[in-house]
Amino acid sequence: MKYLIILGDGMADWPIASLGNRTPLQYADTPHFDQLATMGCSGLLDTIPEGLSPGSEIANLSVLGYDVPEVFEGRGALEAASMGVAILPNEIAMRCNLICIEDGKIKNHSAGHISSEEASQLIDFLNETLADDRLCFFPGVSYRHLLKLKDGNKRLLCTPPHDAVGVGFEEILIRPQTADARATAELLNDVTRRSQELLKDHPVNRKRVAEGKDPANSIWLWSPGNKPRMRTLPELFPIKSGVVISAVDLINGIGVYAGLQVVKVEGATGLYDTNYEGKARAALEALKTHDFVYLHVEASDEAGHEGNVALKIRTIEDLDRRVLKPILETVCRWNEPVAIALLPDHPTPCATKTHTSDPVPFVIFRPGDRPDSVTAYDEFSAQKGSYGLLRGGDFIKKLIDL
Numbered sequence: 001m002k003y004l005i006i007l008g009d010g011m012a013d014w015p016i017a018s019l020g021n022r023t024p025l026q027y028a029d030t031p032h033f034d035q036l037a038t039m040g041c042s043g044l045l046d047t048i049p050e051g052l053s054p055g056s057e058i059a060n061l062s063v064l065g066y067d068v069p070e071v072f073e074g075r076g077a078l079e080a081a082s083m084g085v086a087i088l089p090n091e092i093a094m095r096c097n098l099i100c101i102e103d104g105k106i107k108n109h110s111a112g113h114i115s116s117e118e119a120s121q122l123i124d125f126l127n128e129t130l131a132d133d134r135l136c137f138f139p140g141v142s143y144r145h146l147l148k149l150k151d152g153n154k155r156l157l158c159t160p161p162h163d164a165v166g167v168g169f170e171e172i173l174i175r176p177q178t179a180d181a182r183a184t185a186e187l188l189n190d191v192t193r194r195s196q197e198l199l200k201d202h203p204v205n206r207k208r209v210a211e212g213k214d215p216a217n218s219i220w221l222w223s224p225g226n227k228p229r230m231r232t233l234p235e236l237f238p239i240k241s242g243v244v245i246s247a248v249d250l251i252n253g254i255g256v257y258a259g260l261q262v263v264k265v266e267g268a269t270g271l272y273d274t275n276y277e278g279k280a281r282a283a284l285e286a287l288k289t290h291d292f293v294y295l296h297v298e299a300s301d302e303a304g305h306e307g308n309v310a311l312k313i314r315t316i317e318d319l320d321r322r323v324l325k326p327i328l329e330t331v332c333r334w335n336e337p338v339a340i341a342l343l344p345d346h347p348t349p350c351a352t353k354t355h356t357s358d359p360v361p362f363v364i365f366r367p368g369d370r371p372d373s374v375t376a377y378d379e380f381s382a383q384k385g386s387y388g389l390l391r392g393g394d395f396i397k398k399l400i401d402l
Helices: 031-039 056-063 075-083 116-129 179-199 203-210 249-257 276-289 299-306 309-331 394-400
Strands: 002-008 041-046 091-102 105-108 135-141 144-150 218-225 242-245 261-263 292-297 338-343 360-365 389-391
Touching (some): 002 309, 002 394, 031 360, 075 091, 075 135, 075 218, 249 261, 261 276, 299 309, 389 394
Parallel strands (some): 002 292, 002 338, 041 389, 242 292
Antiparallel strands (some): 091 218, 338 360
16 A cells, blocks of 8 residues: 645635635535545544644644654754755754835735745845854745754744734744843844845845835744754654655655655745646656655645635645646556545634644545545535544554554
8 A cells, every 4th residue: 555645735724704604625616625535534633732833844743643742843943954954963943034024014924925036145145244153044945944043042932924914023023931042032133133124125125126026124033943853754654665745845854854755846836836737746656666655735825824715715726626636547547556645734714814723624545445424525524524533643543554
């Protein structure tokens, strides 16, 4: 048996009045999602351990079966692994967003989804003007970048920028959790303020403003941590080898620590215009030589963060038609059976434009297993599934039938 997890980041949502009090998953035309539900068994999965915030880093680690409080060190450290950035024992890594601030408030967490080419120029400029022998920046994809700090204290209280749209940035700057972390918090907040002075008149931002786009006029630092210690999936489960496919450094970094081979797909953007077909083809190719594939698609999460209901529906339908459909049509002809699971990592309701901790719907199809009575894939249909409510690592154990 081979195993494929298709994860639509942030697909789950709340009922929306304009959709007749249906969620985007209920409203969208998803015949292949529903086909999978009819073939398999459904349930709900609680991906966020008590006391932790509903971030994608937490939720995806849970989906993959990790004890999150035991292994989690911060989003930055995970993304560093994908970017090939080594973290030494005396260093911490942090996510560094390029964001847009307007009238002292966070307008958006992504600087209007700035391009990687523009962002790279800004990160290079910050390295020229702010970096020193302790602190440096590393360019990533679009608005997602990395900061690494020597001899810093990770005991910091940070606010993810996607949770603070419309909030005055001074209100949510980094705070120390302990007295020992005060100097680190003060240093990082000073770097954030200095970045605003440096970035506001940069040619990239002047051009963006002239074109009617949001400028990337500040960095935002959050999710600090040291290098994590994680056992690989082949060490934890009867998996010989596996692959991760994602446009997002966070997910690829988790894959690196999980012992998965990272497969990059040309045209994979992390947005609605991502290369869905290319991701589906990459997953099918990987299944020929590996027995586990983690296929992650970010688009629905970004639509949720924008509060764009129509775009979220479109991304869900694209995942159904352009990813799941060709995969189902192909693997059904193979001699070796492939178990397929479909789920989000967390909800990203359009009403809140941020993540929530609500359990997410999932379906698992294992060839040869008897299906339950659920015939549609959405948040409410899954409540009737035979798996009931699972927590964290229970999901992958059900998929692999441990």
